[in-house]
Amino acid sequence: MADIRSTIVRRPVTVERSTTVRDAAAQMERQGVGALLVMENDRLVGIVTDRDIVLRGVARGIPTDSRIDALMTTEVITVPSGVDLERAYEIFRDHAIRRLPVVDGRRLVGLLSVDDLLIRTEHEMAELVHPLADEVFAPHREAPPLATTGEEPVEPALELPPRRRAMRAHPGDTLVVHRPTVTQPDRLGEILEVRSPAGDPPFTVRWSDTGHVSFVYPGPDAEVRHPPEEARSGTG
Numbered sequence: 060m061a062d063i064r065s066t067i068v069r070r071p072v073t074v075e076r077s078t079t080v081r082d083a084a085a086q087m088e089r090q091g092v093g094a095l096l097v098m099e100n101d102r103l104v105g106i107v108t109d110r111d112i113v114l115r116g117v118a119r120g121i122p123t124d125s126r127i128d129a130l131m132t133t134e135v136i137t138v139p140s141g142v143d144l145e146r147a148y149e150i151f152r153d154h155a156i157r158r159l160p161v162v163d164g165r166r167l168v169g170l171l172s173v174d175d176l177l178i179r180t181e182h183e184m185a186e187l188v189h190p191l192a193d194e195v196f197a198p199h200r201e202a203p204p205l206a207t208t209g210e211e212p213v214e215p216a217l218e219l220p221p222r223r224r225a226m227r228a229h230p231g232d233t234l235v236v237h238r239p240t241v242t243q244p245d246r247l248g249e250i251l252e253v254r255s256p257a258g259d260p261p262f263t264v265r266w267s268d269t270g271h272v273s274f275v276y277p278g279p280d281a282e283v284r285h286p287p288e289e290a291r292s293g294t295g
Contacts, residue, residue, distance in 0.1 A: 078126070079127065108158075136150065228250050228262060261276040
């Protein structure tokens with residue numbers, strides 16, 4: 060099994076322990092993250108999540124100009140960068156945590172999350188899932204006859220089924236999830252990140268109704284809507 064370093068997708072966002080609750084929340088919003096690692100003299104001393112800010116801070120009336128170290132968890136579970144992913148799975152399972160700082164000695168080198176493991180698993184399964192999805196959504200029809208050029212038969216060009224083509228996306232596209240009844244509005248989300256070079260799912264999406272960012276593999280009730288080409292290129 061691969062080691063943890065192969066799964067880290069971005070450096071963690073850090074703040075000093077003297078940072079205010081207000082500034083920490085603003086940093087989360089700017090960076091699009093749900094957790095901050097709290098540092099002191101380049102040493103990891105705590106972790107604080109958006110849930111901590113809400114439940115330990117807002118719910119208890121803690122002023123927003125208080126220091127973030129008043130809300131952080133100080134007993135931070137870490138994992139060495141050289142261990143394999145199987146050990147990371149064990150730690151997530153045994154301690155019921157979502158995020159795991161990765162260290163090299165005493166140096167912080169990354170942050171591994173349960174979402175990262177889900178994304179990795181999704182990538183490993185993609186080659187199995189896509190052919191099955193193509194079979195489900197492709198129309199069942201007789202194969203077209205071979206086109207001919209002179210005496211030599213020419214195989215027709217292979218095309219992706221409509222469902223697969225329609226679900227390819229770029230950052231900035233809109234994911235639309237259709238509701239089961241006409242009385243419910245469709246759910247819209249901005250596609251922030253597409254992990255596949257071809258534009259296939261899964262996507263990272265910011266939902267317009269909640270502002271939350273989530274990792275999505277769209278179902279048959281969803282479609283991707285593309286902005287006009289001039290809007291994507293920034294030309295008028």
